[in-house]
Amino acid sequence: MKQSELFTKTRREAPADEVAKNAQLLVRAGYIHKEMAGVYDYLPLGLRVIEKIRAIIREEMNAIGGEEVSLSALQDPEIWKATDRWSDEKVDVWFKTAFKNGGEVGLGLTHEEPLTRLMTDHISSYRDLPRYVYQFQDKFRNETRAKSGIMRTREFTMKDLYSFSKDKAEHDAFYEKAKRAYENIFARVGIGDKTYLTYASGGSFSPYSHEFQTVCSTGEDAIYVDDAKKLAVNKEVYGDEKVYEEMGIKKENLKEEKAIEVGNIFTLGTKFSEALGLSYKDAEGKTTPVFMGSYGIGLGRLMGTIVEVFADDKGLVWPESVAPLKYHIVSLGKEGDEISQLADALYNDLKNAGVEVLYDDRDMSAGQKFADSDLLGIPKRIVVGKDAVNTGKFEIVDRASGEVNKAERAELIS
RNA sequence: CGGGCCGGAGUAUGCCGGUAGUACACUUGCUUUGGGAGCAAGCUGACCGAGUUCGAUUCUCGGCGGCCCGACCA
Numbered sequence: 229m230k231q232s233e234l235f236t237k238t239r240r241e242a243p244a245d246e247v248a249k250n251a252q253l254l255v256r257a258g259y260i261h262k263e264m265a266g267v268y269d270y271l272p273l274g275l276r277v278i279e280k281i282r283a284i285i286r287e288e289m290n291a292i293g294g295e296e297v298s299l300s301a302l303q304d305p306e307i308w309k310a311t312d313r314w315s316d317e318k319v320d321v322w323f324k325t326a327f328k329n330g331g332e333v334g335l336g337l338t339h340e341e342p343l344t345r346l347m348t349d350h351i352s353s354y355r356d357l358p359r360y361v362y363q364f365q366d367k368f369r370n371e372t373r374a375k376s377g378i379m380r381t382r383e384f385t386m387k388d389l390y391s392f393s394k395d396k397a398e399h400d401a402f403y404e405k406a407k408r409a410y411e412n413i414f415a416r417v418g419i420g421d422k423t424y425l426t427y428a429s430g431g432s433f434s435p436y437s438h439e440f441q442t443v444c445s446t447g448e449d450a451i452y453v454d455d456a457k458k459l460a461v462n463k464e465v466y467g468d469e470k471v472y473e474e475m476g477i478k479k480e481n482l483k484e485e486k487a488i489e490v491g492n493i494f495t496l497g498t499k500f501s502e503a504l505g506l507s508y509k510d511a512e513g514k515t516t517p518v519f520m521g522s523y524g525i526g527l528g529r530l531m532g533t534i535v536e537v538f539a540d541d542k543g544l545v546w547p548e549s550v551a552p553l554k555y556h557i558v559s560l561g562k563e564g565d566e567i568s569q570l571a572d573a574l575y576n577d578l579k580n581a582g583v584e585v586l587y588d589d590r591d592m593s594a595g596q597k598f599a600d601s602d603l604l605g606i607p608k609r610i611v612v613g614k615d616a617v618n619t620g621k622f623e624i625v626d627r628a629s630g631e632v633n634k635a636e637r638a639e640l641i642s
Numbered sequence: 643c644g645g646g647c648c649g650g651a652g653u654a655u656g657c658c659g660g661u662a663g664u665a666c667a668c669u670u671g672c673u674u675u676g677g678g679a680g681c682a683a684g685c686u687g688a689c690c691g692a693g694u695u696c697g698a699u700u701c702u703c704g705g706c707g708g709c710c711c712g713a714c715c716a
Contacts, residue, residue, distance in 0.1 A: 240667075240678070241653045245708050265708065319716075320643090338716075372643060372714075380715085430716095437716095494716085522716095560676060595677035602677090613676060623676095 229553065230575075231588040234258075236271050238600050249446060250532040251377025253544050257603045259552075266374020266382040268528070273604070276552035278385070281527055282364055284416045284549065285387050288409040292402070294362045294389055299342050301366055303334040307341040311503040321369040323382075335368035340522060343390050344500040351518060354394055354510045358402060362389030364527070376448065378532040379488065385528060391521040394508070396497075399519045403495065406523050410440055410491050417530065418547030419537055423490065424460035426451050427471050430494070436471065440491035446536050449489055452482035460487070488533045496520040538628070544605025545628050553584040555640070556606035558597050560613040571612040574622070574637060581641040602627070610640065 236258030245262070246252045254260045259274030270278055286296070308314035314334070316322060323335040336342070343361060351357060367386050374382050391406070393399040407425060414423040419442050426439040441451045441460055450463040454477045461482065465471050472479055498517040501507060506518045531550070538545040548554060557575055561567025568589075575587040586606060588597050594613075601609050609625040616622050621634040 239653080244649095244653070247709065313716080320714075321716095340716090369715080373710095373712095375710085489715095558676095562675075591675090593675050593677085593679055595675085595679080597675095598677045600678085611676075615676085 229586050231586055232590050234272060234586075236273065238603055246377060248375075248377035248379065248532075249539060250379065250535040253535060253539055253603070254378065254532075257544055257605070259544075260378065266371060266380070268378050268381060273552040274531075277531055277546065277550055278527055280550040280552075281417060281530055282387075285364075285413055285525060285527075288413050288416075289360075289362050289387070289389055292360065292405045292409045293358075294360045297343075297361055297363050298365060299336070299339050299346070299363055301336050301368065303336045303342060305332050305334060307345050307504060308334065311341055311500060313341070321371060323368045323370045336365075337367050337369045338522075338524075339363070339365070339388055340390065340496065340500045340520075341504065344504045344506050344520070347392060347518070348504065348506050351392060351506060351508055354508050357508060357518065358391065358393040358398055360389060360391050360402070362387060362523075376446075376532075378528045379448075381528060384526050387525045387527065389523040391523070392501075392506075393519045393521070394510070394516070395519055399495065399521055403493065403521055406493055406521070407438065410493065410523075410525075413525070414440060414442070414490065417534060417550050419490070419534060422537060424451065424453050424458060424487070426460040426462050426487075426489075427465055427475055428462035428492070429464045434495040434497060436465065436474070437492060437494045439489050439493075441487035442490050442533050442537065443485045443487050444533065444536050445486055447486035447488040449487050451485055451487045452479075453485050454478075454481050455483075456481070460485075488529070488536065490530050490533050491523075491525045493523045494521060496522055539605070542599075543603030546605045546607060548607045551605070551607050553586045553606055555583065555585040555608050555610055556601050556604065557585060557587045557610045557612060558601050559587070559589055560594050560597070560611065563591060566617050567612055567614065570617055574610070574612065574640070577637060577641055583641065610635075 238258055239256045242252035243255050246255060254274060255262065258271055259277065261269040261271055263269055305314050313319050321337055324332055325335070326332050351359065364385055364387050366383055368383050371380060371382050374380055391399060391402050393402060411420065414420050423440050423442045426441040427436050428439045430437045439462060441449060443453065451460040452466055453460040457477055459475055459477055461471060498519060500520055501518040507515050508518060510516050534547065534550060535544060538547065555578065557571055559568055559571035561571060575585060578585045588601065605627055607627050609627060611623040611625065621636055622640065624633045624635050
């Protein structure tokens with residue numbers, strides 16, 4: 229990808245209406261565009277990051293038996309009335325609208341109801357279970373206060389997986405697998421060492437749910453972490469003594485941290501299956517409600533968290549696994565000169581070898597190019613200047629550490 | 643949902659009840675090119691509505707929009 233052909237531009241100044249670091253940097257670097265409060269567009273570089281994250285999550289969900297679907301955003305009020313989640317008193321973040329010819333419709337904020345009903349067409353016997361269904365889909369939540377850039381928005385893409393099991397034992401076994409899959413995901417996107425499995429309130433479904441909380445000074449949640457065991461307790465259940473028994477940790481060993489919730493998994497039990505008639509016949513022919521769980525990760529929030537954790541005062545810093553591209557070639561030549569020709573050749577070689585590379589081929593001063601490169605946060609910068617022409621070796625600068633190495637063309641392509 | 647701050651060019655600002663000024667950005671040209679270059683010329687602006695007034699970007703009220711604190715976050 230040539231930078232001269234990228235329609236997005238970088239900005240030197242942060243926009244006046246953003247305070248959160250993630251939004252300031254992502255807007256400055258041209259990764260996102262703010263449509264309105266709590267509503268953001270993803271531009272080419274930002275979308276590449278989202279797609280990297282999506283691919284990692286997809287691999288991990290497939291690895292534990294997930295089957296991918298895509299459910300509608302428009303929601304039939306009937307099924308939400310069946311679970312008593314349609315009224316604004318019960319769920320205060322609904323976006324509701326109406327059809328031209330009458331009849332209400334909602335914009336989905338989660339998908340337990342529609343998927344549970346859908347599964348009644350496909351599950352009738354114990355032989356049909358367990359099943360694990362997931363999607364990446366846009367959720368709409370009418371937040372009274374959107375805030376913190378892309379961390380809490382009114383429209384966002386979420387990976388939501390729902391598990392359908394015969395009984396609690398089967399559910400519990402999968403729930404543990406899901407925890408491991410989540411740990412893999414957060415490790416792979418680079419925040420594994422800062423992310424804690426956290427006990428949180430279970431809402432109306434079960435005594436506890438589990439959150440994945442990433443320790444970060446700009447986090448909105450307060451958690452109490454046990455570093456040795458890599459576990460944490462959300463402030464909301466901190467006073468509950470039973471939780472420590474269940475976790476096998478001592479309250480005295482905990483220290484308070486600010487954190488960002490990057491994932492949340494729930495045991496749902498039979499609340500939805502009973503309300504919507506999702507049951508199966510067991511081996512004895514007895515009708516039994518399906519035992520459910522739900523497992524969510526917000527893609528935008530995860531991207532924002534990665535920004536908050538790694539960015540420095542010069543700009544974004546992406547771990548290689550989620551970076552929009554691997555290399556950033558910064559050419560210090562002028563169109564047509566020896567340096568430019570070398571940079572062009574390197575770009576073509578890398579591109580042809582299938583290596584993801586952004587090539588700053590613009591006619592700008594070196595200082596501006598370096599500053600932009602820092603802002604964009606691509607992991608490895610390849611500087612092509614007089615040195616490269618004279619020695620045949622390229623200078624490789626690591627964005628995160630600033631470390632400088634030399635490499636030959638062949639090493640970059642492999 | 644309670645409370646607070648705010649609304650002038652893409653960004654940041656000066657002055658102001660009387661022709662909206664400046665810097666950076668942007669456009670064009672020339673010179674530059676290893677850390678946000680220089681010169682010259684040019685383009686770009688008062689959220690909406692009502693009221694007060696000879697006159698409102700400025701004052702008042704309402705709306706809309708934005709940010710922050712708190713509450714909420716299945």
